[in-house]
Structures are given as C-alpha cells and as structure tokens.
Amino acid sequence: TLSDRLTATFKNLRGKGRLSEADVAATVREIRTALLEADVALPVVKQFTEAVRERALGAEVSGALNPAQQVVKIVNDELVAVLGGQTRRIQYAKNPPTVIMLAGLQGAGKTTLAGKLALSLRSEGHTPLLVAADLQRPNAVTQLQVVGERAGVPVFAPEKGNQGSDPDATGLGDPVKVSRDGVAEAAARQHDVVIIDTAGRLGIDTVLMQQAADIRTAVQPDEVLFVIDAMIGQDAVNTAHAFLEGVDFTGVVLTKLDGDARGGAALSVATVTGRPIMFASTGEKLEDFEVFHPDRMASRILDMGDVMTLIEQAEKAFDADQAQKMARKFVDEEEFTFDDFLAQMQAVKQMGSLKKMLGMMPGMAQMKEQLDNIDEREFDRVEAMVQSMTPYERQHPKVINGSRRARIARGSGRSVSDVNELLTRLTEAQKMMKQMRRGMGGVPGMGNMP
Numbered sequence: 001t002l003s004d005r006l007t008a009t010f011k012n013l014r015g016k017g018r019l020s021e022a023d024v025a026a027t028v029r030e031i032r033t034a035l036l037e038a039d040v041a042l043p044v045v046k047q048f049t050e051a052v053r054e055r056a057l058g059a060e061v062s063g064a065l066n067p068a069q070q071v072v073k074i075v076n077d078e079l080v081a082v083l084g085g086q087t088r089r090i091q092y093a094k095n096p097p098t099v100i101m102l103a104g105l106q107g108a109g110k111t112t113l114a115g116k117l118a119l120s121l122r123s124e125g126h127t128p129l130l131v132a133a134d135l136q137r138p139n140a141v142t143q144l145q146v147v148g149e150r151a152g153v154p155v156f157a158p159e160k161g162n163q164g165s166d167p168d169a170t171g172l173g174d175p176v177k178v179s180r181d182g183v184a185e186a187a188a189r190q191h192d193v194v195i196i197d198t199a200g201r202l203g204i205d206t207v208l209m210q211q212a213a214d215i216r217t218a219v220q221p222d223e224v225l226f227v228i229d230a231m232i233g234q235d236a237v238n239t240a241h242a243f244l245e246g247v248d249f250t251g252v253v254l255t256k257l258d259g260d261a262r263g264g265a266a267l268s269v270a271t272v273t274g275r276p277i278m279f280a281s282t283g284e285k286l287e288d289f290e291v292f293h294p295d296r297m298a299s300r301i302l303d304m305g306d307v308m309t310l311i312e313q314a315e316k317a318f319d320a321d322q323a324q325k326m327a328r329k330f331v332d333e334e335e336f337t338f339d340d341f342l343a344q345m346q347a348v349k350q351m352g353s354l355k356k357m358l359g360m361m362p363g364m365a366q367m368k369e370q371l372d373n374i375d376e377r378e379f380d381r382v383e384a385m386v387q388s389m390t391p392y393e394r395q396h397p398k399v400i401n402g403s404r405r406a407r408i409a410r411g412s413g414r415s416v417s418d419v420n421e422l423l424t425r426l427t428e429a430q431k432m433m434k435q436m437r438r439g440m441g442g443v444p445g446m447g448n449m450p
C-alpha cells in the first residue's frame with residue numbers, strides 16, 4: 001500500500017528539520033503510482049501531485065510526525081479538499097416540490113439510484129414521486145415501477161397502452177412532456193420531492209445530451225445529479241466533462257462502489273467538474289446507499305486504513321503546549337527536570353496505547369513495530385519513581401542524596417540501583433539538552449527518549 005511504501009521511503013529520514021526536494025520528489029513518485037493504480041486520470045494525477053509537492057516543500061516537519069506521516073497527512077488533506085471537504089446535502093426548494101433530475105450514461109445506475117434515493121427520502125419523512133422519463137427502452141418504465149414498488153414510492157409514467165408494444169423510442173412518448181407532467185402531478189398531489197429518471201446511452205452522444213438538456217430547461221430542477229459508475233476508471237474525466245458541458249449538474253453520485261473500484265473516478269470527476277459528490281451507491285439492493293464522505297474516500301484511494309486518525313492522535317499526544325514549554329526552556333537555559341521527564345514519558349505512553357488499534361489496520365506494520373518496542377511497564381516503573389520524589393526534588397534533582405534515594409526506592413517499590421540509573425538518565429538528558437542548545441537554535445524532537 002501507499003503508506004507502506006512511504007514508510008519505507010522515509011525510514012532513514014527521522015529527525016530532519018525540513019523535507020528536502022529529493023525527499024519530496026521520491027514521495028511524489030510514490031503518490032503518482034498509487035493514484036494511477038487507483039485509476040485516477042493522468043491529467044488529474046499531475047495536477048494533484050503538483051499541489052502536494054508545493055505544500056510538502058514548504059512544510060516544517062512537526063515534532064509528532066515523521067516525514068512520511070507528514071506527507072501522508074498533506075496528501076490526505078488535499079484529497080479531502082478536492083473531494084469536496086464537507087458532505088453536501090440536498091438543497092430543498094423553498095416552494096415544493098423539490099425537483100431532482102438524474103443524468104448519466106446507460107447502465108450507470110440511475111434507475112437503481114432513483115429507488116434508493118426515494119426510499120431514503122421517504123424514511124426521512126418526505127413524500128417523493130418518481131417520474132419515468134426514460135422512454136428510450138421499452139422496459140425502462142417497468143424497471144422504475146418495480147423499483148418504486150420496492151421503495152414504497154409511487155411512479156408517474158406515460159399512459160400505458162403504447163408502452164412496450166413499440167420498440168421505437170419515440171413511440172413511447174416525449175420524455176420532456178412526461179417530466180413536465182410529472183412535476184405538475186407532484187404539485188397537485190402534494191409530493192414534496194420529484195425524482196426524474198432519464199435515459200442514458202452507452203456512450204456520450206449529442207441526442208442524449210440534448211434530450212437531458214431539454215428536460216432540464218422544461219422542469220428547472222433544483223438538483224441535477226450526475227450518476228457515474230465508479231468502475232469507469234480513466235473514462236470518468238471525458239464522461240464528466242461531456243455531461244458538465246451538455247447538461248450541467250449540481251452534484252455527483254458515484255455508483256458500484258461495492259466493486260473493486262479504488263475510487264479514482266471520484267477524484268477525477270471532483271477535480272474536473274468542481275461539483276460535490278453527494279451520494280454513494282454500494283450495491284444492487286435499495287438499502288445500499290450512503291451519503292458520500294470525502295474523508296473515507298480519501299482513505300480508500302490511498303489505501304491508508306485509518307492512518308489519519310492515528311496521526312491526529314499522535315499530534316494530540318505530543319501536545320502543542322508542552323512543545324512551547326520545551327522551547328522556552330531552551331531560550332531561558334533552564335535545567336531539564338524530572339517534571340519535564342515525566343511529561344515526555346506520558347506523551348510517549350499515550351502513543352503506546354495506540355498499539356492495539358494499529359494492529360487492526362492495513363499497511364501499518366512499520367509503525368506497529370516501533371510501538372512494539374515500547375515497554376509500557378517500563379514507563380510505569382519510571383513514573384512510580386518520579387512520583388515518589390517531592391516536588392522540590394523533581395525540580396532540583398541535585399539534592400537527591402543517598403538517603404533520599406533510599407526513600408524514593410522504598411516509595412516506588414524499586415531498588416536503589418534503579419533510582420541511581422534513573423538519575424543517570426536524567427543527567428544524560430540534561431547534557432544532551434545543553435549540547436543541542438549550543439549546536440542549534442531549534443526545539444528538540446520529542447521522539448528521543450531522554
């Protein structure tokens with residue numbers, strides 16, 4: 001997975017203050033490969049990696065994250081932003097009925113989606129009406145009627161009689177008229193939402209576009225949802241472009257996300273059209289329908305599991321306040337004390353509790369290994385000793401003489417030599433701090449245990 005690859009790329013880069021151009025170039029190469037594997041269209045990949053490169057080059061490496069995590073975070077943030085950031089809901093008309101029109105290629109999943117959307121709206125207390133404006137294929141109306149019945153939602157269709165008897169599309173009626181009549185019917189019968197199912201073609205075609213555009217002009221929908229099959233891969237860009245120009249739409253619905261599509265279509269469509277992805281269709285059943293979540297899709301594209309959650313927790317554990325306090329210590333040349341020691345300890349310990357969670361996540365072998373090396377009982381032992389010290393002793397470790405050492409050992413259930421060892425470690429940490437202070441002006445990384 002991408003996160004595995006990034007971790008490998010950055011294995012030796014811990015402690016760097018800033019990502020070098022070569023580091024960033026290497027990462028961007030990995031991201032490019034991952035995106036192409038996810039079926040993101042090439043121009044979109046280029047645009048995206050360029051944005052990431054710029055941000056990564058300017059980024060300071062934070063104390064809590066290693067460079068790989070830092071770049072993963074940047075990539076993820078950018079992905080979420082491009083995918084629309086926040087979830088966009090249906091905008092209802094001030095004066096009902098709210099008209100929702102579906103558009104897309106044949107087989108994209110429009111009719112299925114019409115049923116799903118109708119069911120979902122109905123469960124929210126709306127009273128939708130489905131309108132069968134796909135008169136291209138004789139059985140299209142019947143298909144919508146079946147779907148409507150399952151959803152428990154009525155379907156407005158052209159008069160029966162000529163339906164199915166004439167395979168010629170025009171013989172089934174005028175889709176524009178049916179749409180207009182459907183909206184009028186909804187208004188008359190107090191349906192608050194109308195969902196218009198339209199015809200698609202196998203490929204982009206001007207007749208289809210014109211028909212959809214005519215329906216749009218006739219009924220002035222509040223929402224036009226462009227329905228696209230996530231498995232369409234590289235073709236997503238062209239198809240989305242054609243519908244944007246030919247019909248225009250207010251939102252996108254991605255279908256067949258239950259398949260092994262890696263979500264590249266989502267990024268392509270979002271980048272090319274700038275329209276929000278509103279819903280996801282994840283199966284053939286009416287219940288297989290969800291509101292689209294940009295953050296989940298970003299994870300899917302990068303195959304990162306919930307690595308973002310982990311990164312956020314790591315940042316929290318690091319704690320910005322503490323970093324500032326540390327920085328002040330540098331400037332003021334204060335001595336590093338046992339209180340600081342304890343604070344660092346607790347930050348690292350918090351990270352240790354992530355171990356369990358990490359075990360369940362894909363592609364996190366590298367980080368898990370590092371956390372495995374943290375012995376949580378060792379923390380407890382050290383903590384017990386520090387807590388057996390008086391506040392004065394913690395701030396002024398030099399006063400800890402032989403009798404005080406014996407008392408601390410007794411109080412924490414450790415041996416005197418354990419206490420001696422701890423004091424040595426603190427002296428070393430203090431020495432290290434002094435060296436760093438002399439060597440550079442920066443703040444020390446919290447990654448190193450004193």
Ligand code: GDP
Nearest residue numbers: 106107108109110111112255256281282283284
């Ligand atoms: P339309 O031509 O755009 O109206 O597409 P349909 O709604 O008729 O769907 C075409 C085919 O895709 C049908 O066999 C559906 O059962 C199937 N389909 C639609 N949405 C999904 C989905 O989210 N997942 C899966 N696996 N199949 C779907």
Ligand code: MG
Nearest residue numbers: 110111134140
């Ligand atoms: Mg259909």
